[in-house]
Amino acid sequence: MNQNPLLSVVDLHKTLIGNHILQGINLTVAQAEIHALMGGNGAGKSTLIKCLSGYWSIDKGSIKVNGAALQLGAKQIAFVQQDLGLIQSLSVAENISLGVGYQTGSFGNIRWREMNAAAADLLAGLGHSGIDPRAEIGRLNLVQRTAVAIARATQGLKVGAKLLVLDEPTAALPSTEIGALFETLERLRATGIGMIYVSHHPSEVFRLCDRISVLREGKLIATKNTKETSEAQIVELMLGRTLQKTVKTPGQKGQQTAAPVLSLTGVCGQKIKDITLTIGKGEVVGLTGLQGSGCTELAEIIFGAQSCEAGKMVLDGQPVVFAHPAEAVAAGVGMVTEDRHGNGSFAEASLGENITATDLRRFFRNGWMTGTAEAAEVDGLVADFKVQPPHGQRRFSSFSGGNQQKAILAKWMRLNPRLLICDQPDIGVDIGSKNVIYAALRDAAAKGAAVIVISNQHDDLEAICDRVLVMRAGRIVAELSGADATEHKISLATIGTQVQVKELT
Amino acid sequence: MTSQTTLSTQLGGATRQKKPDWMTPAAPYGMVFLLIAELIFFTVMAPETFATRASFNVVVSNSAILGLIVMALLVSLIAGEIDASLPAVLTVASLSAAALMSHLGWPLVPAVMASILVASCIGLCNGLLVVKFRVPSLITTLGTFTILTAAITGLASGRVIEAGLPKETLKLLSKPKPLGLPLTLYYLMIVAVIVWYVTEHTPLGRQWKAIGSSAPAARMAGIRSDRLKLQAFAAGGFLAGIAGTVQLFKARLGSPNVGPDLLFPGLTTAFLSAAAFRLGTYNVRGAILSIAVIQFGITGLILICAPYWMDQIFTGSALILSLAIVRVMRRSSQ
Numbered sequence A: 001m002n003q004n005p006l007l008s009v010v011d012l013h014k015t016l017i018g019n020h021i022l023q024g025i026n027l028t029v030a031q032a033e034i035h036a037l038m039g040g041n042g043a044g045k046s047t048l049i050k051c052l053s054g055y056w057s058i059d060k061g062s063i064k065v066n067g068a069a070l071q072l073g074a075k076q077i078a079f080v081q082q083d084l085g086l087i088q089s090l091s092v093a094e095n096i097s098l099g100v101g102y103q104t105g106s107f108g109n110i111r112w113r114e115m116n117a118a119a120a121d122l123l124a125g126l127g128h129s130g131i132d133p134r135a136e137i138g139r140l141n142l143v144q145r146t147a148v149a150i151a152r153a154t155q156g157l158k159v160g161a162k163l164l165v166l167d168e169p170t171a172a173l174p175s176t177e178i179g180a181l182f183e184t185l186e187r188l189r190a191t192g193i194g195m196i197y198v199s200h201h202p203s204e205v206f207r208l209c210d211r212i213s214v215l216r217e218g219k220l221i222a223t224k225n226t227k228e229t230s231e232a233q234i235v236e237l238m239l240g241r242t243l244q245k246t247v248k249t250p251g252q253k254g255q256q257t258a259a260p261v262l263s264l265t266g267v268c269g270q271k272i273k274d275i276t277l278t279i280g281k282g283e284v285v286g287l288t289g290l291q292g293s294g295c296t297e298l299a300e301i302i303f304g305a306q307s308c309e310a311g312k313m314v315l316d317g318q319p320v321v322f323a324h325p326a327e328a329v330a331a332g333v334g335m336v337t338e339d340r341h342g343n344g345s346f347a348e349a350s351l352g353e354n355i356t357a358t359d360l361r362r363f364f365r366n367g368w369m370t371g372t373a374e375a376a377e378v379d380g381l382v383a384d385f386k387v388q389p390p391h392g393q394r395r396f397s398s399f400s401g402g403n404q405q406k407a408i409l410a411k412w413m414r415l416n417p418r419l420l421i422c423d424q425p426d427i428g429v430d431i432g433s434k435n436v437i438y439a440a441l442r443d444a445a446a447k448g449a450a451v452i453v454i455s456n457q458h459d460d461l462e463a464i465c466d467r468v469l470v471m472r473a474g475r476i477v478a479e480l481s482g483a484d485a486t487e488h489k490i491s492l493a494t495i496g497t498q499v500q501v502k503e504l505t
Numbered sequence B: 001m002t003s004q005t006t007l008s009t010q011l012g013g014a015t016r017q018k019k020p021d022w023m024t025p026a027a028p029y030g031m032v033f034l035l036i037a038e039l040i041f042f043t044v045m046a047p048e049t050f051a052t053r054a055s056f057n058v059v060v061s062n063s064a065i066l067g068l069i070v071m072a073l074l075v076s077l078i079a080g081e082i083d084a085s086l087p088a089v090l091t092v093a094s095l096s097a098a099a100l101m102s103h104l105g106w107p108l109v110p111a112v113m114a115s116i117l118v119a120s121c122i123g124l125c126n127g128l129l130v131v132k133f134r135v136p137s138l139i140t141t142l143g144t145f146t147i148l149t150a151a152i153t154g155l156a157s158g159r160v161i162e163a164g165l166p167k168e169t170l171k172l173l174s175k176p177k178p179l180g181l182p183l184t185l186y187y188l189m190i191v192a193v194i195v196w197y198v199t200e201h202t203p204l205g206r207q208w209k210a211i212g213s214s215a216p217a218a219r220m221a222g223i224r225s226d227r228l229k230l231q232a233f234a235a236g237g238f239l240a241g242i243a244g245t246v247q248l249f250k251a252r253l254g255s256p257n258v259g260p261d262l263l264f265p266g267l268t269t270a271f272l273s274a275a276a277f278r279l280g281t282y283n284v285r286g287a288i289l290s291i292a293v294i295q296f297g298i299t300g301l302i303l304i305c306a307p308y309w310m311d312q313i314f315t316g317s318a319l320i321l322s323l324a325i326v327r328v329m330r331r332s333s334q
Helices: A045-052 A092-098 A112-125 A142-158 A175-190 A202-208 A231-239 A295-302 A325-330 A340-344 A351-363 A371-384 A401-413 A431-446 A458-464 A487-495 B002-016 B027-045 B053-078 B086-103 B108-133 B137-156 B167-174 B183-201 B203-213 B215-220 B225-251 B259-275 B284-303 B310-332
Strands: A007-016 A019-029 A034-038 A060-065 A077-080 A163-167 A194-199 A211-216 A219-225 A260-268 A275-280 A284-289 A310-315 A333-336 A419-423 A450-454 A467-472 A475-481
Touching: A007 A045, A019 A045, A019 A194, A034 A045, A034 A202, A045 A163, A045 A194, A077 A142, A092 A112, A092 A142, A112 A142, A142 A163, A142 A175, A175 A194, A175 A202, A194 A202, A202 A231, A211 A231, A219 A231, A260 A295, A275 A450, A275 A475, A284 A295, A284 A431, A284 A458, A284 A487, A295 A333, A295 A419, A295 A450, A325 A333, A333 A401, A340 A401, A340 B215, A351 A371, A351 A401, A351 B203, A371 A401, A401 A419, A401 A431, A419 A431, A431 A450, A431 A458, A458 A487, A467 A487, A475 A487, B027 B284, B027 B310, B053 B086, B053 B183, B053 B203, B053 B225, B053 B259, B053 B284, B086 B108, B086 B137, B086 B225, B086 B259, B108 B137, B108 B225, B137 B259, B167 B183, B167 B225, B183 B203, B183 B225, B183 B284, B203 B215, B203 B225, B215 B225, B259 B284, B259 B310, B284 B310
Parallel strands: A019 A219, A034 A194, A034 A211, A077 A163, A163 A194, A284 A450, A284 A467, A333 A419, A419 A450
Antiparallel strands: A007 A019, A007 A060, A211 A219, A260 A275, A260 A310, A467 A475
């Protein structure tokens, strides 16, 4: 970098409760550069970002922005947090104005009209003119929310910051929407803004970023020019070992036994219409679609968490209607929910309590909860699923995303479900954990369970699924199986491109 | 493999030996040390009066009814709700048992059973309001608290019910002092052991804890949150009914004045229970310890001739400080 770097981090150290999390990080970001920050969960990415944002003080080293030391509250860096940090009950314009303050009139009254117009301008500049600045955030979909969060951050940039940090901005986005986000970011880059782009996905990083820095175990392993490296090399650097890309052996593909576990006929819900499908014993079926296509609603209807308005559902030959998830669980259905923090886990309880919450009665012997039996079972599962650190009695929220997800999967797998639904099991999960999770799903199928995986990662669906169902606007519009279930064809089917896809409607 | 093992050592291995969980081992017992310090302080400050049988008896007799209402409050708190009407339910139970015996000539046992049933039903009604209409429980039960308090005042016209009660039997149920301790304390101990057993050692208690921790997560784990909440509210009412019964035994008359005054001390003590033993979780052992800390503190303050309003400042500060300390410790351990 010939000119002064926008950001320079020199020999940064940070220790948290006795753990040396960051061990001498050196990092520079130039103007008009998109710099990828990659690493597995627990590598230190979040801690580094929290140091940049001033959330953590640093133990040793220096952080300079534009040659000036990092100061609290100076707004030198703009951030888009992974959870977006939007307030659900406020409007789009109000959320955007939160960062810079409301425009006020002569009586201190908020100038709503100007504020809404400014917000609309900002969103239009990002290619999202369809968002009503007066709409409540809670009413927007995830794509629109991400746009609002970026709009708010870029507004911070107008105030003077030239550096934008994006923490896994694509985590909640369907793969077909990622292009639009990248376009926005490239537009920002053209104005000279430097960006740090945190991601788990090598494919995204190679499309977008100029340089890639890889963190592992608190050390910055390498910084590479994107043009001079390969995905395989980056993944190898992240893991410190060669990645076994697919967990599925070719012989399993297309396997489908006669006995159906679940069959739906004409099932309708609030947004989904006339869903008919059959899933056989030992089958892994992928379910995918754009935001709002109804995958999650379908899953929740099967699991009894939303009401089924019409249609028939048969589980192992028995017609069933689940009015509550408890009935589904009793019938041998498990569900890994999409929103891990919202309804997938008890953050303040221990990891073990999360795992055993589904059937506590098993440990109730002679009128007493037997803690030893419970702990033994938890320890076994923690070992099986390679949860790190392997301590079931630790608070759930103290584990990294990948390990939390392994524990949630363990919770259902120990019940030996006949049907297991996994809604976005890969969100916020590092590659190593993802492999453990997918291997466990194939394993469950091999033992005779029917597995439904909802995901926006079409390459993963290709790797692990026997069959992929694609949903659009509440209907199943395509079914791809065997050699047809490729990443490319799945992606095309989600956006509705007519290809050599077996269209059902 | 090697990278995973080193990672685990860095994340948790080094600190594991010292910290069995996210807190230092002494932290759950901090309040025990506080109690000991308090006892030593008052013994030194008021040597003639504090460390005596008389002051101990004052503490114990103040604690029993309060302790029983705290047990009732704990159940709904553990299940993630709050039933602020319980102190009024106590009065309803105690008065209705007295009224059944005095006005209708019912024998003691059916009168007490009927009043406990009434109390459980009031709890259940609160639960139904919360579960069916999704009104936050604090708001709902403050409403029922106010209504019940007014109804008590209206129906009892502020008078105690004394005539026609089986005085001798009531005396027998409260006067004896096995091992020198008042019988009411034994009632509290029995109820506390049962509540401790149910909340910590049965699937029901663990499920209450689960819905208290996150109702949506409990639902998606196949736990019937609504049904469990109803059970928690009914159990709270039942325990308030027992508290009312013991109050009747102790006073040997039905009084309209006792219950409502227990609302704030009861809630304070129940909240404080989360600062001992199982940090961040309302628990029975913590509640018993909290009662001891607060009641010995109040008695000690009286004996060292502190101003009369000092005890409330003490209670309030103890609550805020202990819970703030618990919070800070959890945050620093993240």
